[in-house]
Amino acid sequence: MDSFELNKIAGAVLGALLLAMGTGFLAELIYKPKPAGDRGYPLPAAQETAGGAPAEAQKEEPLPVRLASADATKGQSAAKKCAACHSFDKGGPNKVGPNLYEVVGRAKGGHEGFNYSAALKAKGGEWTYDDLDHFIRAPKGYISGTIMAFAGVSSGAERADILAYLKTLSDKPVEFPKP
Ligand code: HEC
Structure with missing residues:
Protein backbone atom coordinates (compact mmCIF):
# COMPACT_ATOMS: atom_id res chain seq x y z
CA MET A 1 0.00 0.00 0.00
CA ASP A 2 2.82 2.35 1.02
CA SER A 3 4.95 1.72 -2.02
CA PHE A 4 1.87 2.00 -4.20
CA GLU A 5 1.23 5.43 -2.64
CA LEU A 6 4.89 6.37 -3.25
CA ASN A 7 4.58 5.24 -6.85
CA LYS A 8 1.57 7.50 -7.28
CA ILE A 9 3.51 10.45 -5.87
CA ALA A 10 6.56 9.68 -8.01
CA GLY A 11 4.27 9.36 -11.00
CA ALA A 12 2.69 12.70 -10.25
CA VAL A 13 6.09 14.38 -9.89
CA LEU A 14 7.31 12.78 -13.09
CA GLY A 15 4.13 13.80 -14.84
CA ALA A 16 4.55 17.38 -13.67
CA LEU A 17 8.16 17.40 -14.86
CA LEU A 18 7.18 15.99 -18.21
CA LEU A 19 4.42 18.58 -18.49
CA ALA A 20 6.85 21.39 -17.67
CA MET A 21 9.34 20.09 -20.22
CA GLY A 22 6.61 19.56 -22.76
CA THR A 23 5.29 23.09 -22.19
CA GLY A 24 8.80 24.46 -22.56
CA PHE A 25 9.24 22.53 -25.77
CA LEU A 26 5.88 23.73 -27.07
CA ALA A 27 6.65 27.30 -26.07
CA GLU A 28 9.90 27.03 -27.98
CA LEU A 29 8.06 25.67 -30.98
CA ILE A 30 5.63 28.59 -30.84
CA TYR A 31 8.07 31.39 -30.08
CA LYS A 32 11.27 30.27 -31.77
CA PRO A 33 10.15 30.87 -35.39
CA LYS A 34 9.14 34.47 -34.63
CA PRO A 35 12.56 36.17 -34.66
CA ALA A 36 13.40 34.29 -37.83
CA GLY A 37 10.16 35.58 -39.38
CA ASP A 38 10.88 39.14 -38.29
CA ARG A 39 14.28 38.93 -39.84
CA GLY A 40 12.64 38.41 -43.23
CA TYR A 41 10.70 41.67 -43.22
CA PRO A 42 13.07 44.66 -43.17
CA LEU A 43 14.43 44.21 -46.70
CA PRO A 44 11.22 44.54 -48.76
CA ALA A 45 9.96 47.26 -46.40
CA ALA A 46 13.10 49.28 -46.96
CA GLN A 47 12.64 48.95 -50.70
CA GLU A 48 9.03 50.16 -50.47
CA THR A 49 10.04 53.20 -48.44
CA ALA A 50 12.48 54.10 -51.18
CA GLY A 51 9.50 54.31 -53.55
CA GLY A 52 8.10 57.28 -51.65
CA ALA A 53 4.38 56.93 -52.09
CA PRO A 54 3.64 54.12 -49.59
CA ALA A 55 5.75 55.91 -46.95
CA GLU A 56 3.78 59.11 -47.49
CA ALA A 57 0.47 57.29 -47.21
CA GLN A 58 1.66 55.81 -43.92
CA LYS A 59 2.65 59.22 -42.64
CA GLU A 60 -0.83 60.72 -43.10
CA GLU A 61 -2.65 61.05 -39.79
C1 HEC B 1 -13.02 73.11 -62.33
C2 HEC B 1 -14.11 73.41 -61.48
C3 HEC B 1 -14.09 72.94 -60.04
C4 HEC B 1 -13.10 73.14 -59.11
C5 HEC B 1 -11.76 73.82 -59.27
C6 HEC B 1 -13.61 72.55 -57.88
N1 HEC B 1 -14.87 72.02 -58.08
FE1 HEC B 1 -16.03 71.12 -56.67
N2 HEC B 1 -17.44 70.74 -58.09
C7 HEC B 1 -17.37 71.11 -59.41
C8 HEC B 1 -18.48 70.55 -60.13
C9 HEC B 1 -18.78 70.72 -61.61
C10 HEC B 1 -19.23 69.82 -59.18
C11 HEC B 1 -20.46 68.96 -59.43
C12 HEC B 1 -19.95 67.55 -59.59
C13 HEC B 1 -20.93 66.54 -60.09
O1 HEC B 1 -22.15 66.83 -60.22
O2 HEC B 1 -20.48 65.41 -60.37
C14 HEC B 1 -18.56 69.97 -57.91
C15 HEC B 1 -19.01 69.41 -56.72
C16 HEC B 1 -18.41 69.62 -55.50
C17 HEC B 1 -18.94 69.15 -54.25
C18 HEC B 1 -20.24 68.40 -54.05
C19 HEC B 1 -21.29 69.40 -53.60
C20 HEC B 1 -22.69 68.89 -53.47
O3 HEC B 1 -23.58 69.72 -53.36
O4 HEC B 1 -22.92 67.66 -53.50
C21 HEC B 1 -18.06 69.55 -53.28
C22 HEC B 1 -18.15 69.28 -51.79
C23 HEC B 1 -16.97 70.24 -53.94
N3 HEC B 1 -17.22 70.27 -55.28
C24 HEC B 1 -15.91 70.79 -53.27
C25 HEC B 1 -14.83 71.39 -53.92
C26 HEC B 1 -13.67 71.91 -53.23
C27 HEC B 1 -13.49 71.92 -51.73
C28 HEC B 1 -12.82 72.37 -54.20
C29 HEC B 1 -11.43 72.95 -53.99
C30 HEC B 1 -10.49 72.17 -53.21
C31 HEC B 1 -13.46 72.18 -55.48
N4 HEC B 1 -14.67 71.57 -55.27
C32 HEC B 1 -12.92 72.54 -56.68
C33 HEC B 1 -16.38 71.89 -59.99
C34 HEC B 1 -15.19 72.24 -59.38
Whole structure:
Protein backbone atom coordinates (compact mmCIF):
# COMPACT_ATOMS: atom_id res chain seq x y z
CA MET A 1 0.00 0.00 0.00
CA ASP A 2 2.82 2.35 1.02
CA SER A 3 4.95 1.72 -2.02
CA PHE A 4 1.87 2.00 -4.20
CA GLU A 5 1.23 5.43 -2.64
CA LEU A 6 4.89 6.37 -3.25
CA ASN A 7 4.58 5.24 -6.85
CA LYS A 8 1.57 7.50 -7.28
CA ILE A 9 3.51 10.45 -5.87
CA ALA A 10 6.56 9.68 -8.01
CA GLY A 11 4.27 9.36 -11.00
CA ALA A 12 2.69 12.70 -10.25
CA VAL A 13 6.09 14.38 -9.89
CA LEU A 14 7.31 12.78 -13.09
CA GLY A 15 4.13 13.80 -14.84
CA ALA A 16 4.55 17.38 -13.67
CA LEU A 17 8.16 17.40 -14.86
CA LEU A 18 7.18 15.99 -18.21
CA LEU A 19 4.42 18.58 -18.49
CA ALA A 20 6.85 21.39 -17.67
CA MET A 21 9.34 20.09 -20.22
CA GLY A 22 6.61 19.56 -22.76
CA THR A 23 5.29 23.09 -22.19
CA GLY A 24 8.80 24.46 -22.56
CA PHE A 25 9.24 22.53 -25.77
CA LEU A 26 5.88 23.73 -27.07
CA ALA A 27 6.65 27.30 -26.07
CA GLU A 28 9.90 27.03 -27.98
CA LEU A 29 8.06 25.67 -30.98
CA ILE A 30 5.63 28.59 -30.84
CA TYR A 31 8.07 31.39 -30.08
CA LYS A 32 11.27 30.27 -31.77
CA PRO A 33 10.15 30.87 -35.39
CA LYS A 34 9.14 34.47 -34.63
CA PRO A 35 12.56 36.17 -34.66
CA ALA A 36 13.40 34.29 -37.83
CA GLY A 37 10.16 35.58 -39.38
CA ASP A 38 10.88 39.14 -38.29
CA ARG A 39 14.28 38.93 -39.84
CA GLY A 40 12.64 38.41 -43.23
CA TYR A 41 10.70 41.67 -43.22
CA PRO A 42 13.07 44.66 -43.17
CA LEU A 43 14.43 44.21 -46.70
CA PRO A 44 11.22 44.54 -48.76
CA ALA A 45 9.96 47.26 -46.40
CA ALA A 46 13.10 49.28 -46.96
CA GLN A 47 12.64 48.95 -50.70
CA GLU A 48 9.03 50.16 -50.47
CA THR A 49 10.04 53.20 -48.44
CA ALA A 50 12.48 54.10 -51.18
CA GLY A 51 9.50 54.31 -53.55
CA GLY A 52 8.10 57.28 -51.65
CA ALA A 53 4.38 56.93 -52.09
CA PRO A 54 3.64 54.12 -49.59
CA ALA A 55 5.75 55.91 -46.95
CA GLU A 56 3.78 59.11 -47.49
CA ALA A 57 0.47 57.29 -47.21
CA GLN A 58 1.66 55.81 -43.92
CA LYS A 59 2.65 59.22 -42.64
CA GLU A 60 -0.83 60.72 -43.10
CA GLU A 61 -2.65 61.05 -39.79
CA PRO A 62 -6.27 59.88 -39.53
CA LEU A 63 -8.81 62.60 -40.32
CA PRO A 64 -9.99 63.35 -36.73
CA VAL A 65 -6.36 63.91 -35.71
CA ARG A 66 -5.74 66.19 -38.70
CA LEU A 67 -8.95 68.10 -38.00
CA ALA A 68 -7.92 68.65 -34.37
CA SER A 69 -5.02 70.79 -35.57
CA ALA A 70 -6.66 72.21 -38.70
CA ASP A 71 -6.70 75.96 -39.39
CA ALA A 72 -9.79 77.50 -41.00
CA THR A 73 -7.91 80.65 -42.03
CA LYS A 74 -5.33 78.61 -43.92
CA GLY A 75 -8.23 76.61 -45.34
CA GLN A 76 -9.88 79.75 -46.62
CA SER A 77 -6.82 80.68 -48.66
CA ALA A 78 -6.37 77.08 -49.82
CA ALA A 79 -9.99 77.14 -50.98
CA LYS A 80 -9.13 79.86 -53.48
CA LYS A 81 -8.37 77.02 -55.89
CA CYS A 82 -12.00 75.98 -55.60
CA ALA A 83 -13.37 79.49 -56.07
CA ALA A 84 -13.03 79.36 -59.86
CA CYS A 85 -15.96 76.96 -59.79
CA HIS A 86 -17.60 77.39 -56.38
CA SER A 87 -19.03 80.28 -54.40
CA PHE A 88 -18.86 79.92 -50.61
CA ASP A 89 -21.16 82.62 -49.27
CA LYS A 90 -24.68 82.11 -47.97
CA GLY A 91 -27.14 82.34 -50.84
CA GLY A 92 -24.25 82.55 -53.30
CA PRO A 93 -24.76 81.49 -56.91
CA ASN A 94 -24.03 78.11 -58.46
CA LYS A 95 -21.15 78.56 -60.87
CA VAL A 96 -19.39 75.74 -62.72
CA GLY A 97 -19.98 73.86 -59.46
CA PRO A 98 -22.69 74.22 -56.78
CA ASN A 99 -22.58 76.80 -53.98
CA LEU A 100 -20.77 75.29 -50.99
CA TYR A 101 -22.32 77.18 -48.07
CA GLU A 102 -23.46 74.60 -45.51
CA VAL A 103 -22.17 71.71 -47.61
CA VAL A 104 -21.19 69.69 -44.50
CA GLY A 105 -24.20 67.54 -43.62
CA ARG A 106 -25.97 68.39 -46.87
CA ALA A 107 -27.32 65.59 -49.04
CA LYS A 108 -24.86 64.73 -51.79
CA GLY A 109 -26.00 66.49 -54.93
CA GLY A 110 -28.54 68.36 -52.81
CA HIS A 111 -28.09 72.02 -53.72
CA GLU A 112 -31.10 73.51 -55.41
CA GLY A 113 -30.79 74.55 -59.02
CA PHE A 114 -27.55 72.74 -59.79
CA ASN A 115 -27.43 70.12 -62.49
CA TYR A 116 -25.35 67.38 -60.87
CA SER A 117 -23.86 64.40 -62.65
CA ALA A 118 -25.80 61.15 -62.38
CA ALA A 119 -22.74 59.63 -60.67
CA LEU A 120 -22.75 62.16 -57.82
CA LYS A 121 -26.51 61.94 -57.35
CA ALA A 122 -26.25 58.15 -57.24
CA LYS A 123 -23.61 58.25 -54.48
CA GLY A 124 -26.26 58.95 -51.86
CA GLY A 125 -26.07 59.99 -48.22
CA GLU A 126 -24.93 63.26 -46.70
CA TRP A 127 -21.53 64.90 -46.96
CA THR A 128 -19.61 63.96 -43.81
CA TYR A 129 -16.13 65.33 -43.12
CA ASP A 130 -14.78 61.90 -43.98
CA ASP A 131 -16.56 61.78 -47.36
CA LEU A 132 -15.47 65.33 -48.17
CA ASP A 133 -11.88 64.46 -47.28
CA HIS A 134 -11.95 61.54 -49.73
CA PHE A 135 -13.72 63.53 -52.45
CA ILE A 136 -11.39 66.53 -52.25
CA ARG A 137 -8.36 64.26 -52.22
CA ALA A 138 -9.30 62.66 -55.55
CA PRO A 139 -12.76 63.60 -56.87
CA LYS A 140 -12.77 60.96 -59.61
CA GLY A 141 -11.28 58.37 -57.27
CA TYR A 142 -14.18 58.84 -54.85
CA ILE A 143 -16.94 59.27 -57.46
CA SER A 144 -15.88 57.98 -60.84
CA GLY A 145 -18.02 59.86 -63.32
CA THR A 146 -18.19 63.13 -61.39
CA ILE A 147 -18.06 66.24 -63.57
CA MET A 148 -15.90 68.08 -61.03
CA ALA A 149 -12.83 68.60 -63.22
CA PHE A 150 -10.33 69.00 -60.40
CA ALA A 151 -7.24 66.89 -59.75
CA GLY A 152 -7.59 66.98 -55.98
CA VAL A 153 -5.61 68.17 -52.96
CA SER A 154 -2.95 65.60 -52.08
CA SER A 155 -1.85 67.13 -48.77
CA GLY A 156 -3.85 65.69 -45.87
CA ALA A 157 -3.13 68.73 -43.71
CA GLU A 158 -4.34 71.12 -46.42
CA ARG A 159 -7.55 69.10 -46.88
CA ALA A 160 -8.16 69.28 -43.13
CA ASP A 161 -7.69 73.08 -43.28
CA ILE A 162 -10.23 73.29 -46.13
CA LEU A 163 -12.69 71.17 -44.11
CA ALA A 164 -12.17 73.48 -41.11
CA TYR A 165 -13.04 76.38 -43.40
CA LEU A 166 -16.13 74.58 -44.76
CA LYS A 167 -17.20 73.99 -41.14
CA THR A 168 -17.36 77.76 -40.57
CA LEU A 169 -19.71 78.19 -43.54
CA SER A 170 -22.84 77.36 -41.61
CA ASP A 171 -25.38 78.80 -39.21
CA LYS A 172 -25.17 75.51 -37.29
CA PRO A 173 -21.63 74.12 -37.78
CA VAL A 174 -21.34 70.33 -37.70
CA GLU A 175 -18.89 69.11 -35.00
CA PHE A 176 -15.69 67.39 -36.10
CA PRO A 177 -15.43 63.64 -35.41
CA LYS A 178 -13.52 63.00 -32.14
CA PRO A 179 -10.00 61.58 -32.40
C1 HEC B 1 -13.02 73.11 -62.33
C2 HEC B 1 -14.11 73.41 -61.48
C3 HEC B 1 -14.09 72.94 -60.04
C4 HEC B 1 -13.10 73.14 -59.11
C5 HEC B 1 -11.76 73.82 -59.27
C6 HEC B 1 -13.61 72.55 -57.88
N1 HEC B 1 -14.87 72.02 -58.08
FE1 HEC B 1 -16.03 71.12 -56.67
N2 HEC B 1 -17.44 70.74 -58.09
C7 HEC B 1 -17.37 71.11 -59.41
C8 HEC B 1 -18.48 70.55 -60.13
C9 HEC B 1 -18.78 70.72 -61.61
C10 HEC B 1 -19.23 69.82 -59.18
C11 HEC B 1 -20.46 68.96 -59.43
C12 HEC B 1 -19.95 67.55 -59.59
C13 HEC B 1 -20.93 66.54 -60.09
O1 HEC B 1 -22.15 66.83 -60.22
O2 HEC B 1 -20.48 65.41 -60.37
C14 HEC B 1 -18.56 69.97 -57.91
C15 HEC B 1 -19.01 69.41 -56.72
C16 HEC B 1 -18.41 69.62 -55.50
C17 HEC B 1 -18.94 69.15 -54.25
C18 HEC B 1 -20.24 68.40 -54.05
C19 HEC B 1 -21.29 69.40 -53.60
C20 HEC B 1 -22.69 68.89 -53.47
O3 HEC B 1 -23.58 69.72 -53.36
O4 HEC B 1 -22.92 67.66 -53.50
C21 HEC B 1 -18.06 69.55 -53.28
C22 HEC B 1 -18.15 69.28 -51.79
C23 HEC B 1 -16.97 70.24 -53.94
N3 HEC B 1 -17.22 70.27 -55.28
C24 HEC B 1 -15.91 70.79 -53.27
C25 HEC B 1 -14.83 71.39 -53.92
C26 HEC B 1 -13.67 71.91 -53.23
C27 HEC B 1 -13.49 71.92 -51.73
C28 HEC B 1 -12.82 72.37 -54.20
C29 HEC B 1 -11.43 72.95 -53.99
C30 HEC B 1 -10.49 72.17 -53.21
C31 HEC B 1 -13.46 72.18 -55.48
N4 HEC B 1 -14.67 71.57 -55.27
C32 HEC B 1 -12.92 72.54 -56.68
C33 HEC B 1 -16.38 71.89 -59.99
C34 HEC B 1 -15.19 72.24 -59.38
